[in-house]
Amino acid sequence: MSGKFVYSFGGDYTEGDASMRNLLGGKGANLAEMIKIGVPVPPGFTITTETCVAFYENKRNYPEALQDQVRKAMRKTETTIGKGFGSSSKPLLFSVRSGARVSMPGMMDTVLNLGLNDETVKGLIAGSGNARFAYDSYRRFIQMYGNVVMGIEGEKLEVLLEEAKTRKGVALDTELDENDLKQLVADLKKRVLEITGKKFPEDPYDQLWGAITAVFDSWNTKRAETYRKLNNIPDHWGTAVNVQAMVFGNMGDECATGVAFTRDPSTGDYLFYGEFLINAQGEDVVAGIRTPQPINEAGRKDSKLPSLETVMPDLYRQLVEVYQKLENHYRDMQDLEFTIENHKLWLLQTRTGKRTVKAAIKIAVDMVTEGLIDKPEAILRVEAEKLDNLLHPTLDPNAKKELIARGLPASPGAAGGEIVFNADEAETLSAAGRKVILVRAETSPEDINGMNAARGILTSRGGMTSHAAVVARGMGKCCVAGCAEVVVDYAQNCFKVGDKVFNKGDIITLDGSTGEVFAGEIGTIIPQLDGDFATFMSWADECRRLKVRTNADTPHDAAVARDFGAEGIGLCRTEHMFFAEERIKAVREMILADTLAGRELALAKLLPEQKSDFCGIFKAMDGLPVTVRLLDPPLHEFLPQSESDIKELAEIMGVSLAALKERTEALHEFNPMLGHRGCRLGITYPEIYDMQVRAIIEAACEVTKAGVKVSPEIMIPLVADVKELSFLKERSRAICDRIITAAGISLEYMIGTMIELPRAALTADVIAQEAEFFSFGTNDLTQTTYGLSRDDAGKFLPEYIDKKIFTNDPFVSIDIDGVGTLVEIGVTRGRTTRPNLKVGICGEHGGEPKSVAFCHRTALDYVSCSPFRVPIARLAAAQAALSEA
């Protein structure tokens, strides 16, 4: 850590720049950078993130040097703006804001108008010529400071404002005059003393240190921690504090405040897009309390309100100049905050704008066309995981729909579920497997957990940049915001639209791309992926080395995956084919047979069924490799478990109930995950695998004769020792070769194995003597490496994540330190024996971007994932290749 804790900026000087994001936080670094490129920014200074870390490490004490550095920075700010902190003639007021390395919108505390007291308020009156504004700022400051710094519930001070209105017999804040507000200031201070036993601080520096401490403390509030956990932000980063001269958008009708995006964050269209309010403070826009006006005509969408372009055309032109400068400078879409104070434009913040994935792709493609960025940069700009939103179904246009309301299309996608009004309840119901839609008048950071749990969010207030809209887009949830027709009644647990009442538990469906709200649940369809998507994905494909296959068990899934760009099937699970109603009977006969002959009789019935499945899959994948895994689950999974089902089966099968129960009990296992399954079945009942191998190769021969190219890869699961594989491979190869010879064709096939047990990875050099390919089954490998049953872990894994014992759920993102080490050992040792060994992964990690990156680094040949995640894997693979280069 350096001894410098404070970095100044303002006018034409700055001590920081955009490269110092880790030290100054995103906001501080960008304020400095804006100054550097000549954008008008109110002066101030940033206290570094290192100060925050030191503060926590040193039992909430500041480094000694800090106070002096703050005073020096203060003097510089005073000089720049020509006002004095605590001056009763020209008082300098400050905003004090948090600023972490990455944006955590609304998660931490802010204090505005800091520096006001009974003396400085006089200077504010003199300078603005507006006593009402000055006292309104003063009472707002006391309320905000009382709440944020002194810990008083907002409601307990807000009530004085209500009382003042009641006393005067008025309804609106604006109907209170300067005297009312002056009295309110006095009343508020008295109430603060009553509640806290402390006087409201008059000394501006006392105010300042209180606010700085409050911002640092807000790094460790529960809501901030939740947000960090959801977004994988390390706790040890800490936040910076930005102390910046206040400028006022609420000093009169020559004032305004707004937020803007340099391109449309929802569609990605090259359209300067934003919202503003005349005579308001910035938080009025973001909080969604007043419905804001559009910034320009092109972006007005459904608004009827006048735009900035119309109301203040000269300032709008300045703003356009600034945004173009910023976008060209940062070569990315920017999210701006601006304030107009008495017809002067100030930029308060610029940052990379959050966007929908659809917008992200369009902006990336457009910027390549515009020459702003190159293709690799474009590819790295789209978060692979978020493609999921694009790929998920949208509402079926032909479905019958009952439209009940229309709001803003705040975050695209579609979802249906039962109405819930409370975030915690949304979380509870979702955890119980229920699909819920969170409905709120407006959302606040306290609702984060519920928003994360819900399938979609509906608010009655707020605009496209409201809390609900911003957070939902970040999460990739569909959201309809500002749907004013919806009147929420929390007390009655319902909302009304006109005279219609929707109660908690009723089903509604949202379309976040149109802003529509429908009654009931509506069918969905697979989205058409547009030209930008195709262009973007083709660039990604040019960059990647990893192949992407899919896990598919049916011709239909195989076809869907091909459309998504799958380059083969990495895992075709044959057991799923056994569950169809007409087949399960034969399976059960096979299991219950006492003799080899009995089992072979039952298997003979299954052979044509399996063969026909394989024919379909081979045709769908025409020419691409298809890896078929032989039977994996323990046999008892195919038998009924309840008394009545067993009885029914006994009747159908014509065996005695006692015999059936005996057999069922004999098949019971204490730990089926570690039991008689996988190749262990193939070894005790070779006839089962014989039948499956025969079905695969007979199908391959048949389809080959019909002119389709086939590359079957037969995969033996759960191998722990090479001898299991050699036993089964020898047997299978004999069957395959006999069928191919009889068919009189030439057909190449491979026999390989899943590496899904630690022992297989550790002895991969020996296993590779037999295996012609490897496929890492990281689901089971994670279970055995951790000694953790996926089916049982749900009971304590959430507590593990809460207590930060596990950073991630290892079943979602591959555990690089443990499971990853085994994968590395497996690949290295396998290729020692067979240098060209084809190696893939077919666990669910195959479609998770961080895991895909790991697979790339570990030199796997392909990943395999569910059809809908194929594009995610393609993009993640490209990004991994680019990150390496």
Add this chain to the structure above:
Amino acid sequence: MSGKFVYSFGGDYTEGDASMRNLLGGKGANLAEMIKIGVPVPPGFTITTETCVAFYENKRNYPEALQDQVRKAMRKTETTIGKGFGSSSKPLLFSVRSGARVSMPGMMDTVLNLGLNDETVKGLIAGSGNARFAYDSYRRFIQMYGNVVMGIEGEKLEVLLEEAKTRKGVALDTELDENDLKQLVADLKKRVLEITGKKFPEDPYDQLWGAITAVFDSWNTKRAETYRKLNNIPDHWGTAVNVQAMVFGNMGDECATGVAFTRDPSTGDYLFYGEFLINAQGEDVVAGIRTPQPINEAGRKDSKLPSLETVMPDLYRQLVEVYQKLENHYRDMQDLEFTIENHKLWLLQTRTGKRTVKAAIKIAVDMVTEGLIDKPEAILRVEAEKLDNLLHPTLDPNAKKELIARGLPASPGAAGGEIVFNADEAETLSAAGRKVILVRAETSPEDINGMNAARGILTSRGGMTSHAAVVARGMGKCCVAGCAEVVVDYAQNCFKVGDKVFNKGDIITLDGSTGEVFAGEIGTIIPQLDGDFATFMSWADECRRLKVRTNADTPHDAAVARDFGAEGIGLCRTEHMFFAEERIKAVREMILADTLAGRELALAKLLPEQKSDFCGIFKAMDGLPVTVRLLDPPLHEFLPQSESDIKELAEIMGVSLAALKERTEALHEFNPMLGHRGCRLGITYPEIYDMQVRAIIEAACEVTKAGVKVSPEIMIPLVADVKELSFLKERSRAICDRIITAAGISLEYMIGTMIELPRAALTADVIAQEAEFFSFGTNDLTQTTYGLSRDDAGKFLPEYIDKKIFTNDPFVSIDIDGVGTLVEIGVTRGRTTRPNLKVGICGEHGGEPKSVAFCHRTALDYVSCSPFRVPIARLAAAQAALSEA
């Protein structure tokens, strides 16, 4: 492979020696070696094991050069002995015997008297002057050759002998004269032709090649394969064939044949010990058909028959000279076969004699005293696993016993069980968990499986060197042999002793050290370990580097283990303490409590109980380290499972049945082995571990104050991630330090972890940042590394062993390639972080010699095993250290 397939020996020349055991087999190498040191051995030649391997590799064809080399060796043998192969004047006859690298007694085929035909028999008559002997040899040859080489069931030729006796009206073979036998020879040849359609071969070379092929083929019979599997002899070693001039112990009363041990194989006493028969062939002694005579007066035991020392004193003196020469040469106890032909002594075989473990220890200790070997050699000579026999209980001398018969004390130890007459049945019943005693008139190699399955073996015929006696000693089974009072009636499934009848299923008890047979089951006691054992073990302790601890959960077990030499407790399982009747109630209250307060109330009841256990254990181990593992099994293991038990519990606990069932069901797990257990319990219910840690440290403080030195090591189980350990360690350390400070004493303790999950081994470098010691839990590590549930594997593991997919049960002997690799990784990485990290093993492998050797090589500090296996581990550790040096 060299081009030399045949090695000659005889007179004063030999092409081989003892070092060529792998090539010539044990028997061939020793024949050559005996010639070399001047022992009289009949001449002959050995066909190498490589020839056998080549024979199998080349589809049962011989190497081209073989025939020529055999003819050359034949000529050399003819010259040496002065007879001719196929000569009608001085015919040379041969024995053709197998000879593998290690002895496989009785497992493979032998042909005697080879070379006889209608011409050569005349020469044999002329040479011996005994036509009856010559024709008896001839008919024996036809029977043996017909059976072994031509594949005719022995019974089908034997019946002709019976017919001949019936025709003549006599009862004994010896009552047939030369003419009867001559006729029998003709009849036998006719019968051979009838059965096989082939003439009995007259040409001596045809006979020879037939016999050689039969010996090679006998390497792959089922019984030989079974023996190899039981004794871990690789299939690819192959056998040699020894073709050796016949000498005859059955040419008259100046002839004899016998076997002898240079020391007593049962007790180890320095006593030349053996048995012989006048006028007999060697197999008559081994087969146990006639009861043999003692070789000398000192070793006559209960025999009333005249000894060789008395009957042929000069030959006995020659034999004594030879045995001393051999024992001094080989520096080990020898097992000899000799024949006296017309008053000339020939040695047919010498090999290291099998012995009981008691004898092995005595012989080793004596030979050190005698200066024959040094201590390291003595230590390496005793098979560690076999110590088990010494350590196992013997019959309680004070128990009431009903002696029913007395036989030879053929193999020491004592065992009781139900009578079974059939080897296969013994195997079946034993597999079903029943304790069986195999009772046979005599045993044959076909009975191996049943002998292995039985707890003890009783035969009515045969001596101390009979098949039953030799095999039982090798297996370490107790055996009473030659118990003539016992008359076995297979047809009635019973045996009679006088007029008493014992049926299949009746219980008897054998004392193999006294030869006594008792009715019913008799109590047993722990053996007193004598002075030789103590001396021997003290030598072992001088050599070893590995410490040996024990797994003990009670003060009693701890004391027993200390007596066996345990140097600490490596695993004290606290959950066993929870099952006592008065405690399980509190445990169940704890599990069923809904609240922390409820759990703490129940835990408070357990605290004094656990504390008192630990006090007892600490006292018993006075000064030695004690590793206590905190609660490991999932909580549902403590709850009743059946409906009626749950109901009863609900009443006792005063909770509703529904509530109890709900809680029980909520605790159900699909894979409890991979579930909510080990440190996962400590993390979700920290109060449980808190109580246990408190009990350990409070006990340690109390005992310390009483003047006992205590070294507690607290072990956290099932750690997968270092953060689990750091969470629990921090909490535990706070508790420990508070108690120690309050007690006002100084107490050192450690907090470490079990490494029993692959992830723990793989991330051992990070885990060692927190762990102060490691203990490898190789039971669970084997389960997770193989993905194999020990509780479920029983269903298919036997088939895996049968199909040779697994060479060993990995739960018995550590899997060096897989689990062992993880142990190595764990040790190496752990010590990278903490160079002096104390590392042990506490799985059941800790008492298995091969696994102990692995632990030594892997630089572990100690192994820990069950009390009775502590001496085995001590010896294995010494042997590992010596083998390395």
